[in-house]
Amino acid sequence: MLPIANASWCAELEPSALIRDLARPTSSTTPFVEVRYSTLLEAPTVVSGQLSYVDAQTLERQVLKPYLERTTIRGESVRVERDGEPVRTFALRRAPELGTMLKSFSALLAGDASALQRDFELAARGQNEAWVLELTPRDRRARSRVQTLLVSGSHDQPRCILIRSPHAANTFMLIGDATAFDATELEEQRLREHCGFDGS
């Protein structure tokens, strides 16, 4: 079937339909690269590893480079295991930025549009080949920490997540194919283009 025959080519991109298409089977694993621009540091920090979507409540973020670390997020609780260090646990409430991101993330992976709509205002732009989903937290307090969350992707494949925070600078999370990226060039504008946030 030719893509040109698809009616959605011309139609308004519908966020819920888009999200439903994003649904992953549980226990799917995808590589990621996280680039965090800090207002305090001159150069961004970069970590890479694997994201595992275990079930609707549980997400695992495994850092393989530059150090080994496994973070398990289950409900409101975060468990951080790092080589040679005692296990640390904390509440997502302590890290609203992280919380907002992870909530949206697992809802996306579950294809759960209604869960997303509960917590965020949704907007979509672009076409099936290159779309951007914009999530704005409905909760004013959450908004003071995370302004918006942008998810870019193509068809049913998410590509990047950009977390825009009023305090800290932006954090980019590159997923799947997007991780194929030259980590030496960390200029933010280039990263935006790579992710497809500036494409439309």
Add this chain to the structure above:
Amino acid sequence: MRSMRARAWAVCAAWVTVLVALGAFVQQRLEIGTDLRLFLPTPQTPAQRLLIEEIGEGPGSRILILAISGAAPEELADLSRALQDELRIQPGLRFVSNGELSADALPEQLLAYRYLLSPNVSAQAFSVDRLRGELQARVRDLSSPAGLYMEPWIPRDPTLELLTLLQRWQPAQEPNRLFDVWFDAAGTRALLMVETQAAAFDPGEQRRAIEGIQSAFDALNTDGSAHLTITGAGRFSVLMEERTRSDAQRLGTAASIGMMLLLLLAYRRASSVGLSALPLASAGLAGLASVAALFGTVHGITLAFGFTLIGVAQDYPVHVLSHHRPSQTPTQMVRALWPTLATGVASTCIAYLTFAFSGVIGLAQLACFTIAGLITASLTTRFLLPSLLGPARRDYGESSRLQTIASAFARLRLPQWMILLLIAAALSAIMMAPQPVWENDLSKLTPVPTELIAEDQRLRAAIGASETRHLGVIAASDTQQALVRLEALDPELQALVSNGALRGYDHAARYVPSIHTQLTRQRLLPTEEQLAQTLRAALAGLPFRPGVFQAFIADVERARALQPLTPQALADTALANAMQSLLRETNDTVNAFVTLNGVNDLEAVRAVFERMDDGAMLLDLKQASESLVVRQRDHLLGSLAIASLLLAAVIGFALRDPGRTLRVLAPMLLTTLLVLAILRVSGVSLTHFHLIALMLAAGLGLDYALFFEHAAHDPAEHRRTLHGVLVCSASTLLVFALLATSQMPLLQALGVTVALGVVGNFVLALLLTQPRAARSQVGAGLPEPRTSMSISPTTRSAPPPGTLIPHQGAMCLLERIEFWNESIIRLTSGTHRTPDHPLRRNERLRSIHLCEYGAQAMAVHGGLKAYQTQTQPTPGMLVSLREVTFTREFIEDLPQDLLIEARCLQATATTLQYEFSVRHAQELLAQGRAAVVLERA
């Protein structure tokens, strides 16, 4: 007849109205206090004073520990957080924490104070090396997931001074933490710590707090999978109160039903059961109303003890019901019982009056309650019951079954040597029993199940809660002095922790250092330029952007100009609670508490406090409360001793005869001794509750003895009394034997003691009140006053009544003396049948002549008494007949002998008052009263 009925109803209605009004008054006025302090004596030692006035049972005892289990740790942590949010807005709780560090602990305007409060601030704190080390750590933090939330804070506080403070303000012994909240070591239970406003021994308030916590949890635990455990002293006091209450209710209901059945069985009338409840109900209400009027609040213990003590009142209507008989109007019958009843009530009340002066409010309340109650019950019995009693169906004085019992007891004689032997055995048993005489630890009476205590200790250790038994106290003239002294003590306490004598401690100076310390730290803070310079050097080679730490420099600069923080300034912060329980200000002194946990070497800890100047001490709260208990018991015992003397005096005054007084007091004294001996031999250490139970038993025994003694010379009266006392003692035994089966030691103590006391008092009262004196006075040729209860014809050697009175020939109407003693005579006669009876008119004998039979009975009685004392009988003249009633018109056709009874009601040197009755078979023919004036020579 109809008007009598109407009057009875009117009286009854009036009484019920009064009761309802009393009830309303009580409901409106009376508050039931559960604070044990009302029941404690005035404190004497500083430790006792602290215990009572300041801390209840210590700050540790207000702590409840909540454990949430039964779900995955993540869910438990979520529940813990949600529960904390709920509980923080719940009234009655001073402090709630699940271990989460909250940056809100210090409000924004106080944030700069972190450089005055943190112990990390020293001369080295702002050196290049230290700053560089901290900044390197922050770089690592920023690339971790935690970096996201630390980022906004790092420019202002790169050394994480606030975190240091927040951690310091957590319990000294940091519990296991999962997902930011406290967990037990195994990670299966999320823990929270709650401090209640109410003291642990205030079960009413504790119950409210605990119910609030539970309902908040239930609302959150929507799927019902998780489980909440609450432990702590307050929880225990609620639990034990509940168990005791439910036991008391269960057993009380069973006892009430049993008692009703027993009364139904005894009197075969539902109305009797109803009537018998009236005095006790009135007593309870009157007792409550008088306490409400005089005190306003009543302590729960007063109520419990008070209702136990007025249980005696249940016996009053029983005596009346057992003496109710066809031959007497209820009013006459109650009037005859009244002196005995009143003696019992008066002596008991006067004895209890001593409690009013014991100086303990709770005991004064108890006295007020009991006295008002007993007086009301006796007045109800005296004035209300007679008008409500229906006609009697039978006379228990003529029951053959009771006669059998009475005879059986009459054959049982307790020789004097056996009594002495019993006393000796009891005394030696009391002395020899190995266990301590008194139980000073009242908590033993409401013992918490061991598994609960173990659970509490596990959770307490897991969460690092301070222990409840030991508490350091530092007295100072003001808050600052207290803080300075705490700071002086702190290094020693730290040494104790590091050498393992102590696991942890807490005190106010850990939150707010003294002004002196804050000023010292303030002087160590670098100036703006100094800090900027040091920071530049420390940042060299680190990836931080230039100028990001301006906020840090500004905060340090602000801290340099701050007025030192005082505990008062924290009033509206989360720290206020901690400060409030650790620093207590009174008018002229401040008490600062040092809470301890995990005391391994008590002596070492004590030594640290003793090395301090005066005003510092290590309080042993258990010991202090025990010494209070001892003082309280001393009060009780002192009151009891005076009460016993007063009681003996009242009885002696009422009976005016040492022999009779002894007979009345002996059963009760001997029983008390025997019960004590039995308790001691069974390994019991005595408590307040045993004392109260012994008092109740003694009150019952006194009544039994008084009634038996009163009826000792009159077999029919004796049988009625026996019936009454049997019903009384059986019902009391039933109630308290049931209580004795309770698992709660408090109820068991009451039950066993009273049950033993009832049995002992019943048997001994029956045995010891038999008149020994009368038997030893048998004179030659005189009819022996029969001491056995049999009514078979008396000894043949008795002289005919004719030899004792001036009436001669046919005019001597009486034939045989059946029984006599000092106050009563009973004769039989068949002369009414004789055709040549001198008083017959037209072949018939009118009932009115029965008065002559009565008069002659009185004369014979006078003659017998004169004969016994070897004196000349004094001639007397019948001057009045009152309240004489007859049931028939003629009596000459009655086939059997007449039974004539005369009872001396009052005897003075010049007058005699008699009550007489004449009966044929079961039928009362005549009764009335007569007055005789003696003709003195």
